[in-house]
Amino acid sequence: QTGSAPNHPSDSEDDEYITNVSIGTPAQVLPLDFDTGSSDLWVFSSETPSSSARGHTIYTPSKSSTSKKVSGASWSITYGDNSSSSGDVYTDTVTIGGFSVTGQAVESATKVSTQFVQDTSNSGLVGLALDSGNTVKPTKQKTWFSNASSHLAQPVFTADLNHQADGSYNFGFIDTTLASGPITYVPISTGNGFWEFTSASYAIGGGSSKKHSTDGIADTGTTLLLLDDTIVDAYYNQVESAQYDDSQEGYTFDCSEDLPSFSFAVGSSTITVPGSLINFAPVDGNTCFGGLQSDDGIGISIFGDVAIKAALVVFDLGNKRLGWAQK
Numbered sequence: 001q002t003g004s005a006p007n008h009p010s011d012s013e014d015d016e017y018i019t020n021v022s023i024g025t026p027a028q029v030l031p032l033d034f035d036t037g038s039s040d041l042w043v044f045s046s047e048t049p050s051s052s053a054r055g056h057t058i059y060t061p062s063k064s065s066t067s068k069k070v071s072g073a074s075w076s077i078t079y080g081d082n083s084s085s086s087g088d089v090y091t092d093t094v095t096i097g098g099f100s101v102t103g104q105a106v107e108s109a110t111k112v113s114t115q116f117v118q119d120t121s122n123s124g125l126v127g128l129a130l131d132s133g134n135t136v137k138p139t140k141q142k143t144w145f146s147n148a149s150s151h152l153a154q155p156v157f158t159a160d161l162n163h164q165a166d167g168s169y170n171f172g173f174i175d176t177t178l179a180s181g182p183i184t185y186v187p188i189s190t191g192n193g194f195w196e197f198t199s200a201s202y203a204i205g206g207g208s209s210k211k212h213s214t215d216g217i218a219d220t221g222t223t224l225l226l227l228d229d230t231i232v233d234a235y236y237n238q239v240e241s242a243q244y245d246d247s248q249e250g251y252t253f254d255c256s257e258d259l260p261s262f263s264f265a266v267g268s269s270t271i272t273v274p275g276s277l278i279n280f281a282p283v284d285g286n287t288c289f290g291g292l293q294s295d296d297g298i299g300i301s302i303f304g305d306v307a308i309k310a311a312l313v314v315f316d317l318g319n320k321r322l323g324w325a326q327k
């Protein structure tokens, strides 16, 4: 068995990627943000204060004949941008790309931070990181993919994200036609609950490869490519008009600049992010914001959407490995 669901950018900047998910009986369809950097499936619901839920599609468990309240369960999560949400827990049937999981934990939001209230593109998140990262207490719940994996043809899913165009999340199979190059696999370290791997070197534009070990995660829920300062400073050193803009909290440059590409090692191969994807978005007038920014020394780097857009990424739970193929 397999599943295949389209995704699309939420806005003109590719800030996040949205996929429609069916929950309950009869199906309630919600636009959700698939996040390989977290492990909770949570939704705006009939329990979310109506002032916060305005403009969002909500899940109403009482209208689903297959919903069940998980007695005494609660959840609470904070994301890298300090947004947060919390609430209680139901189980229900959740269908993604035609594949149904019964008894899936659906975390209902009774509280959401302002970033979520304002972001009416999504009605919640589908966490696709490892089960160990789930925040439900007293009993951790499994992700949709973890529940699905034993019934899928292969315990894998792929992310195909594109700039201002549709892409896909495929479950149980790998469509290699989505890639232009071979898939190179690297092992993941599972201790932090992420799809975490090590990249041994990088290159800027046509420059030579620099040995530099990056411990990072493949994270579809993060917009940008967040790497350590050594790499980021070296990159923008190659961009004549680049400067660090305190008000924007990141590097900006003249929008008309021709940005160099950025390549990172995946095992014995490299993935190249074209400069066009690093020219992320205009901030004002002729100044643009970079898609490569600092990870602020949080101790881990984040290969977010700017990097993932350059590749087909294979999340292989069966073999505890990550695959990257140039697109």
Ligand SMILES: Cc1c(C=O)c(-c2nnc3c4c(C[n+]5cc6c(C)n(C)c(C)c6c(Cl)n5)n(C)c(C)c4cnn23)c(C)n1C
Binding pocket: 010, 015, 016, 033, 037, 079, 080, 081, 082, 083, 119, 121, 221, 222, 223, 224, 296, 298, 302
């Ligand atoms: C350590 C870390 C991150 C790790 O994850 C991170 C980050 N980067 N994108 C996102 C997130 C997103 C993606 N996202 C980013 C957006 C931006 C930059 N803007 C202007 C809009 C309108 C956005 C929307 Cl709608 N969506 N979402 C939906 C959530 C819950 C995020 C949480 N953190 N996050 C930041 C900014 N930092 C410092």
